[in-house]
Amino acid sequence: MRAVRALLATLLVTVIGLPVLVAAPLLTATTAHAAEPEAWARVSIDQVSPALPSRDQPDEKVTLSGRVTNTSDVELSNLQVAFWRSLDPIETAEGMTAALASAANDPLGARALGGSLFVNVPSEDDRTLEPDESTSFTITATLAQLELPDIDGIYLIGVHLRGRTDSVGPDITVGRGRTFLPVVSETPKEKVRQTSVVVLSSRPSLVRTGYFADDHLVDELSGDGRLTRLLEAAGAQGTSFAIDPALVQEVQAMVAGYRVLSDDGTSREGTGAAAAQTWLSRLAGLITSGDGYRLPYGNPDVTALVHDGDTGRLREAVRIGAQVPATAGLRLLVLPGNGTADEETVQAVAALDPAVILLSDATIRTATAIDSPVLRGPAGSTLVRYTAGASGGGPGPAPRSTPAKVQQRMLADTWIAARSAPEGSPAGRVRVVTDPNQTAGRDNEVAAPWLAGATLTQLLTATPAAWSGEYRYTAGARDAELTAAQLAAARGLSEQFGTYTDLLVEPRVAQADAAIALPRSVSLSWRDDETRSQRYTSTVEDYLDDVLYERISLGVIPRVSTTGRLGTFPITVRNDLPAGADPDTNAIKVRIVFGSSASQRLTVAPIDIARVDAGQTVTVDAQVQAETNGSVRVRAQLQSPDGISVGRSKPVEVTATQAGTIGWLIAIAAGIVLVGTTVLRIRQVGRERAAEEHEPEPLAVSRPPDRADAPDGSKDTLDV
Known part of the structure; x- marks a missing residue:
């Protein structure tokens, strides 16, 4: 049966696999997973040794180590871990994709027989696990005992956890674990030039100088913490790294002494200074000797900012990142979220003049194989296409992404890629590492005869390949952006x-x-x-x-009175910001404006104050102009010089008590003038009439007929 099965596998490769070898030497990014069979326990495979057994040594032992955990709510008894393997070799990218998508009982495979191919757990004397209880296991088999067919390929191996869910019931398989095992005797002619880029970033915590929102970095920077393990992986031979300058700044702030804020506004002393100092020292060595790049400061969501029309924020992140001394000498690398981007985003990023833009094969897809992952981007930029699945986990069931499973997946993927590469054209492959479990082992260095390591800088020496320039950005990718x-x-x-x-x-x-x-x-x-x-x-x-609302404030008298049309009342600006050694520290410049509920009756002029030192107050007089008597409610408001409101407005009730006096005086004076003028006019008219009565009668003057009418034709004359 094994011989028949091997022959069928060979025929399938010949009939189905050949086109795949030419068109798709690298695996795609996404894999749909089949529903897993019912399980009562989780089986984690944490170590495979050796990672590449030699087929020429049938007595070489293959050891699997891991942990089993009772995930059910019943006691599991009579437990035993048995070695399991599939006898179907995987030789193509299509076969790998099918294996990654398959359920843990597909193919059924077979448990290996023999006295050493099963172990009782937790021990010979105790074979019971209570709910949530776990135990470790180690099981070993030789290649001869596994009875694998004599065909080079990738084989699924693992363990079955056998036991009882009922103490008087039958033994059943209560849990499964699988991984890949390359078993080959012939080395592929071509090699895969693999570049690993370790991303050193973390969730932001620093909110302002010396103050953190939380202390999660302490765990990440500790001896076995996430960032420590990533830093170790970044130092492996042939590995590159990209670091967020904001992370460096946060760790430096921890060394200098910091406080952690609580939800109630209080703070406590941070505890991570020692771990931060150790990590920074190791980072300094890595920057000196490693192949490093810097991300934009804060590692912003590039696509979200571009689609929001906020490319200025992106430029600012690049500018600030270039000013962090520890990373200022590193070249800029931009990695959009999940490596996905559309043309608009890539165009905007290219304008930042990065050394490289990393994009996943989910975004850049080509109809034919591309030997080099280095591509020509817009505006002379360089794109590097990475294989999103290269740092993915192994076959199910979970957990899929233990370092051992990632390691075995990488070896399997690259063997298929090398075997599929056209002669004389070695395949390039880039993987991005963001989690310690993706580092393919503790030191990220797995030797394989078909695998050649290369840094990103070495990779960029290749001439960028031309491509269609088409990007794939799905609705799901858009939905993943910041909201x-x-x-x-x-x-x-x-x-x-x-x-x-x-x-x-x-x-x-x-x-x-x-x-x-x-x-x-x-x-x-x-x-x-x-x-x-x-x-x-x-x-x-x-x-x-x-x-803006508590430390900078106004002080007013709630009720003031003025006499006359013009008046004043005092108002105080208080600056409670902390003072520094420099007298300019936290000194402010403000404007006070007033809103009147009846501006036609009363107004208060705005006031500009050029300086209020930190911890000081300044009192000035507000100028009131009232048109009528009565009370008017006025609100005083602080503003920045640009007219933006600051702090809380304060009400002032202004009462004008003699605002109409001058008006009445003017009216009375006008009346007096009017009466006086009238009297004078009457007297003047009387005098004129009296003078007319005493004057003589005026002389009578007559005019003779015109000369033309005179009988004698003489000139005109006047007769008196």
């Missing part, structure tokens, strides 16, 4: 920081805090984590609210 609410919250912070900066005589403090918080508010880390995202932005917002 509209998250982007709106970030814009709100930007507006508040703008006000804070405008208030300060010397804005260095506000600018430094803005440079910390604004790029972090749009970090990729907040995708699918709106709760932590909101907590971060709320923490920054609470700090700014305290500055």
